[in-house]
Amino acid sequence: xxxxxxxxxxxxxxxxxxxxxxxxxxxxxxxxxxxxxxxxxxxxxxxxxxxxxxxxxxxxxxxxxxxxxxxxxxxxxxxxxxxxxxxxxxxxxxxxxxxxxxxxxxxxxxxx
Amino acid sequence: xxxxxxxxxxxxxxxxxxxxxxxxxxxxxxxxxxxxxxxxxxxxxxxxxxxxxxxxxxxxxxxxxxxxxxxxxxxxxxxxxxxxxxxxxxxxxxxxxxxxxxxxxxxxxxxxxx
Numbered sequence: 001x002x003x004x005x006x007x008x009x010x011x012x013x014x015x016x017x018x019x020x021x022x023x024x025x026x027x028x029x030x031x032x033x034x035x036x037x038x039x040x041x042x043x044x045x046x047x048x049x050x051x052x053x054x055x056x057x058x059x060x061x062x063x064x065x066x067x068x069x070x071x072x073x074x075x076x077x078x079x080x081x082x083x084x085x086x087x088x089x090x091x092x093x094x095x096x097x098x099x100x101x102x103x104x105x106x107x108x109x110x111x112x
Numbered sequence: 113x114x115x116x117x118x119x120x121x122x123x124x125x126x127x128x129x130x131x132x133x134x135x136x137x138x139x140x141x142x143x144x145x146x147x148x149x150x151x152x153x154x155x156x157x158x159x160x161x162x163x164x165x166x167x168x169x170x171x172x173x174x175x176x177x178x179x180x181x182x183x184x185x186x187x188x189x190x191x192x193x194x195x196x197x198x199x200x201x202x203x204x205x206x207x208x209x210x211x212x213x214x215x216x217x218x219x220x221x222x223x224x225x226x
Contacts, residue, residue: 032212043116043202043217044155087155093212099145099168100204100215102155 002103003027004088009107012082018075020106022088025069031092033064034100035073037084044087047073078110113139116205116218124224130191133221137184137205144186145215146178149200158201161186162208190223198225 005023012018036044048062055062061074087105117136146158160168161180178188204215
């Protein structure tokens with residue numbers, strides 16, 4: 001079973017920041033938080049991942065709380081092309097736990 | 113660098129037939145994982161291959177099998193197809209030189225079983 005909880009849907013106005021929350025209260029010390037997104041019927045696209053420090057790349061920022069029990073993905077200036085299902089996944093890099101276990105994700109609608 | 117490629121992109125089969133799907137990883141990536149995505153079950157892990165060896169397996173029946181070749185290309189096979197096997201099959205590759213082995217996905221093969 002997925003170890004994360006996300007709201008099923010969110011809306012965001014184009015040009016505004018989209019803040020997508022994720023709860024992972026049972027995360028282990030060696031597990032990373034990964035974010036992927038899937039635009040309708042396409043393959044999932046890797047966005048960002050982190051262990052405990054905040055991370056930023058050209059696509060997004062990842063804010064992880066100090067206790068690591070939750071995180072927020074931030075798309076700083078959402079565009080219509082950011083409309084997708086966003087998945088938050090916790091993942092170990094060891095042995096059989098290396099696989100990605102997917103939850104239901106958050107369906108983000110960016111509105112003009 | 114080219115991304116993960118999957119062939120064919122679309123496939124229609126009938127019950128009882130078998131099917132083989134192909135995945136070419138990103139150049140230099142030696143690990144390949146397969147996932148099944150259906151509306152009812154979401155994305156589920158099938159198996160992972162590295163250096164021609166299966167190193168991780170999900171909870172799917174034996175009708176689902178895979179293999180990896182020396183050039184890291186991978187195939188998955190589904191025998192005796194059932195209606196419930198209709199799904200988007202996704203392949204992901206990762207670079208073992210990356211400590212986190214981040215997985216990068218292909219576009220998927222959409223299989224319809226009639």
